Amino acid sequence: MGYTLDFSVVWHAMPALLWGCVGTLGLALAGMTLAMMIGVAGVAARDAKAAWLRALVISFVEIVRNTPFLVQIFFLFFALPLIGLKLNPTATAIIALGVNGGAYAIEIIRGGVQSIHKGQIEAGYALGLHKGQVFRFIVLKPALRASYPSLTGQFIMLTLTSSICSAVSAYELTSVAQRIESDTFRSFEVYFSVTFLYLAISWLLMLGFAVISHRFFSYPTR
Structure with missing residues (x-):
């Protein structure tokens, strides 16, 4: 039985998908900010005189870098409420992205x-x-x-990793796409279009990072 492509469902759902892109960028930028704060603080603590502080940073980096992001976000969302700390999906996503990105930022x-x-x-x-x-x-x-350059590459990867945040119902592009697909049953059209939207997000971030590099990190010329 043949399959007839119908991208009209994507066109009608485009406003929702674009808002999903905004949600993805919001999570990514908040996660990047937190990751940079953790990265700078971690580097300062990594060379501290206190041995326990150095050991704490090293342990944090090793644990985060050697466990799946999905397990990390599930721990924050499902395990922490058992000890009385309940986070909403957006806060969970931002903290998970920041912690994951921060561990890599420390080493970079x-x-x-x-x-x-x-x-x-x-x-x-x-x-x-x-x-x-x-x-x-x-x-x-x-x-x-x-x-x-390494930080920007890592942060773009962090942005793409934000798609996993749909597992806890955080509002971002993949979660929006899943709802549209479940309503229309047009998996190919929806995820084909989402692929190009993620490409556009990546290119937008690369452009923004290039502007920041030129503005703040370029060497002065005579």
């Missing part, structure tokens, strides 16, 4: 930190800067510049 930024010559750090201390100022002005920005 740390690689950028290790690329900085120790003489620059010693020069900062010689000028009378305290440790926080040295980290902020001498270590962090050059490290972010060095690790920026």
